[in-house]
Amino acid sequence: MLSIKNLHAKIDDKEILRGVDxxxxPGEIHAIMGPNGSGKSTLASVLAGHEMFEVSEGEVLFNGKDILEMAPEDRAREGLFLSFQYPVEIPGVSMVNFLRTSLNEIRKYKGQEPISASDFLKLMREKKKLVDIDSKLTHRSVNEGFSGGEKKKNEIFQMVMLDPKLAILDETDSGLDIDALRIVANGVNNWKRPDNATILITHYQRLLEYIVPDYVHVLYRGRIVKTGGKELAQELEAKGYDWIKKEFEEQV
Amino acid sequence: MDNAIKNIIGRDISLSTLFEENRQTIEDSSSKVLNNLREQALEAFLKLGIPSNKVENYKYTNLQPYFSGDFSFSLNAPDFTGRMEDIFSCDVETLDSFTIFIVNGWYYSNNGSALLPEGVRVGSLAALAKEDPSFVEKYYGKNAPWLSDGLVALNTMFARDGFYIHIPKGVVVEKPIQVVNILLSEEPLMTNQRNLIVLEENSEARVLVCDHTLSSDRFVVNNVTEGFVAPNARLDYYNLQNQHNATTQVAGLYVDQKENSYVKTNNLTLHTGVGRNNIVLKLLGKHAEGHAYGLYLLDKNQHVDNFSFIDHAVPECFSDELFKGVLDDHATAAFTGKIMVRPDAQKTNAYQTNNNLLLTRDAKINSRPQLEIYADDVKCSHGATVGQLDEEAMFYLRSRGINKDEATILLMYAFAYEVIEKIKMDPLREQIRSLVEKRFRGELDKCHSCVVCGQKGTGNTSCL
Incomplete structure (x- = not known):
C-alpha cells in the first residue's frame, strides 16, 4: 500500500528526514515512535504534502502511484488521511459544510455522484456514534472552541467519515484523558479492515495498549533505526530511548 | 433622458456654474423647504469644492477626478414608466418586504402603495416637501454637514428628490422596507439623491437599501440620507452595494440618536467602482446604542473608503464597529474609524475593529482609527489587522481533499462570515450569505449586463 524509499526532506535547508524506508x-498497523525532534511529525506532514517541507531525495509510492508530485488534496483523494497533531480552528466554516465538501470532492475524484443531503446526514449520524462525538460540535465551526480532546475525537470522526485507505495519526494520543483515549482507540479499531492500514505516530507507549500494532519502528535523527513487534514499544517504555541512541551512535 | 442638463457634456464648466445656470429651473419645480438651503449650500460649495485627498477626512480617496469630466444631469424625473419587473429582478427575491424603486435618484412614479401599518409613510421626498413642508423643514439639513462637507453641500444645492420613511410613535414595522436604487442611463450621469428617515418614539423599522446599475454608462452618485431616531426607537439599516466598475458613489448616512435608541448600519459592498461611505452616528441621548458594520469585497481596480464617525456626545452610550474587507488583484480600500468622546460623556463604551484580508501583494488597505477621548471614565478599544489567508487552515482543508480554489473560497467566506452574522433578518442573512459566496465564486450577476469580469465586452453582453 505504502512504500517509502530513502526519503530525505528539509525545511529551510535543515535536513530533518535523512533516508526513511x-x-x-493493507490490514497492518504500524507505530512510529521516537524521541522528540526525531522527525516523526515531519514524516507525517511530508506524506500529506505540506509545502513547508522540501523533499530532496527518495520516493513514496502509495498504491503504486508516486505521490510526492501530487497536491495535498489529490493525496487525500487517493485515500491518504492525516490526523493532525494540532487540528486547525476555522471559524466561519461549519463542520457540516466542511465535511460534505470534503466527501464530495473525494467522490468526484473517484467518478462518483455527490452524496445526497439525506444520505450525508444519515452517514454523519452513524459515524458520530463510533467516536462518541457531541452533536453540538458538528453544528459548530470547524474545531472552533473545541477542547483538546474534542479536536482529536473530531479528527477520528473525519477519518471514519472519509474512510481513507491509509490513516496517519500524528500524536493523536497527546493531551487525551483516559476516556477520550479509549474512544479514539475504539474508533481506530472498529475502522480497521483487511483493506486499510494505519500508521500511529506517538511518543508514548500508552496508546499502543489500546491499539495493538503489528510493527513498531523507532525513528531517530531522521531515519528508522530499529523495527520490531509490539514488544519493542514495551521495551522503550521501560528503558527509554537512550539505549537506542547509544546503539545508533555505535553503528555510526 | 429628455430633461437632463446635457450641456455639461463637452463643456468645461464647474458644478457651481452649472448650478447657477440652471438654478431657476431647479427652484421653480421644487419646494421652498428644499430651496431655502440652496444659496448657503452654494456658498459653502464655492469654498469647499469636491474634496481632494488634502481634506483630512478624505485623505485616502481623492474624489476630484471622479466628479469631473463629461456627464449629464437629471433635472426632472426620468420618463421611465414601464414595469420595473421587466428590467429588474432582485437577488433577494425571497425577502418578504415592502419594496419601492428609485430611478436615477427620483422616486419611481409607479411605486405601489402596499399595506403598511397605519400611519407609516413611505414615499417621494419631493412630494412630501410639497404636501407636508413643515414636517420636512423640521428635519431637512438638520444633521448632514452641508456647510462643512463639499459633497453634502453639492447634494443640498441640487437636491430634488429621493425617498423618505416616516414611522410614527409606537409603530413596529415587521416587514423590511426595501429601497431599490436603480441607475439607468444612455449617457454618463450624475445624481444627487436626498433621503430622509424619521423614527418617532418607540417605533421600529428595518430598511434595506440596494444600489444597482442597470446600464453600462459611467455614473457619479452623491447620496445623502438624514436619519432621526427618537427615544426608544430602533433602526436596522442595510446598504447593499452592487454596482459596476464605472460607478463612483458617495453614500452619506447621518443619524441622530436620542436616549435608549438603537441603530445598526451595515454597509455591504459586493461590487463597485469607487465607493465612499460616510457613516455618522450621533449619540445624543443617554443609553443610545450605535452599531456600524461593513463588509467590502473588492477586486480588479475597485476602491472603497469607509469613513465612520461615532459621536459620543452624552454619558452612558454604547457603540460597536466591525468592518471587514477582502481585497484581490489591485484593489484598494481605506477605513477610518473616528470616535469622539465628548468631555461629559462618562461611562462611554466604544469598540472598533477593522480586519482585512489581502489576497495579492498589489492590494492595499489604509486603516486609521481616530479616537478623541475627552472624558476619563470610558472604555474604548480599537484594533486593525491586515493579513493573508491562513496557510495552516489552507493545508488542513486541502489535506481533506478540498482543492486550493475551493479552500480559498471557504476561507474567504469564513473571514466575511463575522459581518454576515450580524444581519438579524433571517432571509436577508441567507441571501447575503449566498450572494457573498457567489461573489467569491465569480458568479455574481450585477444586473442585466455582466459586470463581474471587469472587461469591456461587446454588443448586448457588454461588460464593464
Whole structure:
C-alpha cells in the first residue's frame, strides 16, 4: 500500500528526514515512535504534502502511484488521511459544510455522484456514534472552541467519515484523558479492515495498549533505526530511548 | 433622458456654474423647504469644492477626478414608466418586504402603495416637501454637514428628490422596507439623491437599501440620507452595494440618536467602482446604542473608503464597529474609524475593529482609527489587522481533499462570515450569505449586463 524509499526532506535547508524506508501493507498497523525532534511529525506532514517541507531525495509510492508530485488534496483523494497533531480552528466554516465538501470532492475524484443531503446526514449520524462525538460540535465551526480532546475525537470522526485507505495519526494520543483515549482507540479499531492500514505516530507507549500494532519502528535523527513487534514499544517504555541512541551512535 | 442638463457634456464648466445656470429651473419645480438651503449650500460649495485627498477626512480617496469630466444631469424625473419587473429582478427575491424603486435618484412614479401599518409613510421626498413642508423643514439639513462637507453641500444645492420613511410613535414595522436604487442611463450621469428617515418614539423599522446599475454608462452618485431616531426607537439599516466598475458613489448616512435608541448600519459592498461611505452616528441621548458594520469585497481596480464617525456626545452610550474587507488583484480600500468622546460623556463604551484580508501583494488597505477621548471614565478599544489567508487552515482543508480554489473560497467566506452574522433578518442573512459566496465564486450577476469580469465586452453582453 505504502512504500517509502530513502526519503530525505528539509525545511529551510535543515535536513530533518535523512533516508526513511518503510513499507506498509493493507490490514497492518504500524507505530512510529521516537524521541522528540526525531522527525516523526515531519514524516507525517511530508506524506500529506505540506509545502513547508522540501523533499530532496527518495520516493513514496502509495498504491503504486508516486505521490510526492501530487497536491495535498489529490493525496487525500487517493485515500491518504492525516490526523493532525494540532487540528486547525476555522471559524466561519461549519463542520457540516466542511465535511460534505470534503466527501464530495473525494467522490468526484473517484467518478462518483455527490452524496445526497439525506444520505450525508444519515452517514454523519452513524459515524458520530463510533467516536462518541457531541452533536453540538458538528453544528459548530470547524474545531472552533473545541477542547483538546474534542479536536482529536473530531479528527477520528473525519477519518471514519472519509474512510481513507491509509490513516496517519500524528500524536493523536497527546493531551487525551483516559476516556477520550479509549474512544479514539475504539474508533481506530472498529475502522480497521483487511483493506486499510494505519500508521500511529506517538511518543508514548500508552496508546499502543489500546491499539495493538503489528510493527513498531523507532525513528531517530531522521531515519528508522530499529523495527520490531509490539514488544519493542514495551521495551522503550521501560528503558527509554537512550539505549537506542547509544546503539545508533555505535553503528555510526 | 429628455430633461437632463446635457450641456455639461463637452463643456468645461464647474458644478457651481452649472448650478447657477440652471438654478431657476431647479427652484421653480421644487419646494421652498428644499430651496431655502440652496444659496448657503452654494456658498459653502464655492469654498469647499469636491474634496481632494488634502481634506483630512478624505485623505485616502481623492474624489476630484471622479466628479469631473463629461456627464449629464437629471433635472426632472426620468420618463421611465414601464414595469420595473421587466428590467429588474432582485437577488433577494425571497425577502418578504415592502419594496419601492428609485430611478436615477427620483422616486419611481409607479411605486405601489402596499399595506403598511397605519400611519407609516413611505414615499417621494419631493412630494412630501410639497404636501407636508413643515414636517420636512423640521428635519431637512438638520444633521448632514452641508456647510462643512463639499459633497453634502453639492447634494443640498441640487437636491430634488429621493425617498423618505416616516414611522410614527409606537409603530413596529415587521416587514423590511426595501429601497431599490436603480441607475439607468444612455449617457454618463450624475445624481444627487436626498433621503430622509424619521423614527418617532418607540417605533421600529428595518430598511434595506440596494444600489444597482442597470446600464453600462459611467455614473457619479452623491447620496445623502438624514436619519432621526427618537427615544426608544430602533433602526436596522442595510446598504447593499452592487454596482459596476464605472460607478463612483458617495453614500452619506447621518443619524441622530436620542436616549435608549438603537441603530445598526451595515454597509455591504459586493461590487463597485469607487465607493465612499460616510457613516455618522450621533449619540445624543443617554443609553443610545450605535452599531456600524461593513463588509467590502473588492477586486480588479475597485476602491472603497469607509469613513465612520461615532459621536459620543452624552454619558452612558454604547457603540460597536466591525468592518471587514477582502481585497484581490489591485484593489484598494481605506477605513477610518473616528470616535469622539465628548468631555461629559462618562461611562462611554466604544469598540472598533477593522480586519482585512489581502489576497495579492498589489492590494492595499489604509486603516486609521481616530479616537478623541475627552472624558476619563470610558472604555474604548480599537484594533486593525491586515493579513493573508491562513496557510495552516489552507493545508488542513486541502489535506481533506478540498482543492486550493475551493479552500480559498471557504476561507474567504469564513473571514466575511463575522459581518454576515450580524444581519438579524433571517432571509436577508441567507441571501447575503449566498450572494457573498457567489461573489467569491465569480458568479455574481450585477444586473442585466455582466459586470463581474471587469472587461469591456461587446454588443448586448457588454461588460464593464
Amino acid at each position: 518503510l513499507k506498509v501493507k
